[in-house]
Amino acid sequence: MISIDLVIVGGGSAGMSAAVAAYDAGLRSILLLERGNALGGILLQCVHNGFGLHRFKEELTGPEYAYRYETQVLERNIPFKLNTTVLDISPDRVITAINSEDGLFTIRAGAIILAMGCRERAKGALNIAGTRPAGIFSAGTAQKYINIDGYMPGNEVVILGSGDIGLIMARRMTLEGAHVKAVCELMPYSGGLARNIQQCLNDFDIPLMLSHTVVEIHGRERVTGVTIAHVDEKRRPIPETRQYIACDTLLLSCGLIPENELTCGAGIPLDRVTNGAIVDQNRQTEIPGIFACGNVLHVHDLVDYVSEEAEIAGRAAAAFVQGNAAASDREIALRTDGKIRYTVPQRITAADAVSVYFRVADVYRNVQITVRDGDRVIYEKKKAKVTPGEMETVRLSADHLRTLDGNCLEFSLVLIDAQEEEQS
Amino acid sequence: MKKELTCIVCPMGCQLVVDLDEHNQVRAVDNANCKRGVAYATAECVAPMRTVTGTAPIVGGGIVPVKTDRAIPKELMIDCMMVINETYVPADAPIGTIIIENVLDTGANVVTTKDLHGVN
Ligand code: SF4
Numbered sequence: 001m002i003s004i005d006l007v008i009v010g011g012g013s014a015g016m017s018a019a020v021a022a023y024d025a026g027l028r029s030i031l032l033l034e035r036g037n038a039l040g041g042i043l044l045q046c047v048h049n050g051f052g053l054h055r056f057k058e059e060l061t062g063p064e065y066a067y068r069y070e071t072q073v074l075e076r077n078i079p080f081k082l083n084t085t086v087l088d089i090s091p092d093r094v095i096t097a098i099n100s101e102d103g104l105f106t107i108r109a110g111a112i113i114l115a116m117g118c119r120e121r122a123k124g125a126l127n128i129a130g131t132r133p134a135g136i137f138s139a140g141t142a143q144k145y146i147n148i149d150g151y152m153p154g155n156e157v158v159i160l161g162s163g164d165i166g167l168i169m170a171r172r173m174t175l176e177g178a179h180v181k182a183v184c185e186l187m188p189y190s191g192g193l194a195r196n197i198q199q200c201l202n203d204f205d206i207p208l209m210l211s212h213t214v215v216e217i218h219g220r221e222r223v224t225g226v227t228i229a230h231v232d233e234k235r236r237p238i239p240e241t242r243q244y245i246a247c248d249t250l251l252l253s254c255g256l257i258p259e260n261e262l263t264c265g266a267g268i269p270l271d272r273v274t275n276g277a278i279v280d281q282n283r284q285t286e287i288p289g290i291f292a293c294g295n296v297l298h299v300h301d302l303v304d305y306v307s308e309e310a311e312i313a314g315r316a317a318a319a320f321v322q323g324n325a326a327a328s329d330r331e332i333a334l335r336t337d338g339k340i341r342y343t344v345p346q347r348i349t350a351a352d353a354v355s356v357y358f359r360v361a362d363v364y365r366n367v368q369i370t371v372r373d374g375d376r377v378i379y380e381k382k383k384a385k386v387t388p389g390e391m392e393t394v395r396l397s398a399d400h401l402r403t404l405d406g407n408c409l410e411f412s413l414v415l416i417d418a419q420e421e422e423q424s
Numbered sequence: 425m426k427k428e429l430t431c432i433v434c435p436m437g438c439q440l441v442v443d444l445d446e447h448n449q450v451r452a453v454d455n456a457n458c459k460r461g462v463a464y465a466t467a468e469c470v471a472p473m474r475t476v477t478g479t480a481p482i483v484g485g486g487i488v489p490v491k492t493d494r495a496i497p498k499e500l501m502i503d504c505m506m507v508i509n510e511t512y513v514p515a516d517a518p519i520g521t522i523i524i525e526n527v528l529d530t531g532a533n534v535v536t537t538k539d540l541h542g543v544n
């Protein structure tokens with residue numbers, strides 16, 4: 001069995017950024033394992049632009065963003081293996097992997113960074129009545145067909161789900177000559193970025209039908225149409241509003257879910273809300289020496305934030321191997337009130353400044369984000385609007401953290417009553 | 425006249441409110457978080473521009489991702505895509521290779537966004 005200081009599982013944006021950060025922190029024995037036939041991960045099929053505005057102050061396409069990091073990996077001569085599938089990770093950091101060149105092999109790792117990314121939720125298709133003909137694709141699969149394989153999956157399209165991939169695909173298929181007839185969204189709001197609603201739907205007069213869902217799929221061999229309906233507040237379809245739309249393709253864009261089979265296999269505890277590992281401020285999981293970052297930890301809106309998080313994990317993993325990880329002097333649990341669904345990290349073990357990322361459960365207006373240490377408010381920030389589609393951040397300073405009375409921080413969203421506001 | 429616009433320049437997606445005079449000239453832009461939003465709103469009311477991204481065929485098979493290196497008039501997006509689909513890219517083109525110069529007389533070039541050099 002070979003021994004390597006740091007093994008990174010996944011060569012997408014998270015894995016590459018983590019590798020570069022670990023290298024720059026002085027680590028040299030690094031190995032990047034990637035399942036696909038190139039570094040870059042999902043970015044390679046995201047040919048649209050909008051990546052890198054924070055990182056590089058310019059708007060890049062997905063392949064260009066990936067190329068920047070691939071170049072950094074190559075410049076540093078960081079070793080990587082492509083077409084390599086990791087089969088198992090043990091709690092004592094032994095990795096079992098396979099590829100056609102080396103066969104089955106095991107590696108003893110000083111530290112491991114999990115950077116496997118996420119995949120699409122499949123559940124959207126399960127509860128729709130009707131037939132299961134050809135022509136039903138997840139939005140990401142359609143994206144791969146069009147942008148990697150160069151094959152158009154259909155001409156007359158209905159999209160269920162208005163997450164960013166669904167919106168991006170509406171524009172992509174329109175530009176390639178398809179007719180996208182509608183994007184249906186079960187919720188009363190879209191989970192996608194406002195700019196994508198504008199530039200992917202409004203630009204092409206594609207209707208966004210909020211509080212609508214597909215209730216039936218029609219067709220024998222190929223999809224011939226779908227029946228959609230308005231839903232009530234409890235998301236139940238209203239029968240009188242059923243409406244038939246002829247189409248040959250149905251795309252499902254029902255959200256993303258971290259890909260954590262290997263994490264579970266290693267016995268690493270997951271957060272039930274994020275579906276990713278529970279981590280501390282260094283993105284270290286509850287098993288020492290195993291870190292996680294990027295979409296395998298929680299689904300990010302922007303790749304820029306994935307890179308940022310991966311660098312935290314990369315530096316921390318390097319420090320762990322080098323034996324200069326700061327001793328954890330405390331254990332602060334971060335709790336949420338339900339309106340805030342989760343935080344990453346979920347726990348803090350040091351007194352340095354920490355950025356805490358979180359998502360809210362619904363669209364709220366006029367809110368105050370509040371962090372409390374027992375009864376004492378240590379942080380508050382007003383926001384005109386928060387939505388589940390946009391990740392929020394709170395930056396807790398070392399001062400905030402040094403003077404805590406308790407060992408728990410409570411993150412909550414206080415709705416500011418408009419009237420109270422006027423009186424005060 | 426007031427008009428609402430979503431700024432598409434960055435992921436913040438500010439909801440801009442544009443005040444237009446009787447000749448449809450922009451008088452003021454509200455709610456922009458930064459000055460790029462003001463520039464966007466001003467351009468959007470006069471001549472909306474968009475960057476086009478897509479894929480072009482490679483000589484001998486396969487496709488490569490491409491983009492216009494600057495925004496082009498919004499109404500030319502589909503035409504631009506049609507030109508791109510008929511332009512074959514050399515199988516060893518490095519990233520950033522110009523495959524169409526001054527596409528549709530817009531002043532924008534279509535460039536590749538993936539490195540084929542040393543790959544194919
Ligand atoms: S106004 Fe500025 S901050 Fe707001 S969306 Fe436009 S570019 Fe982004």
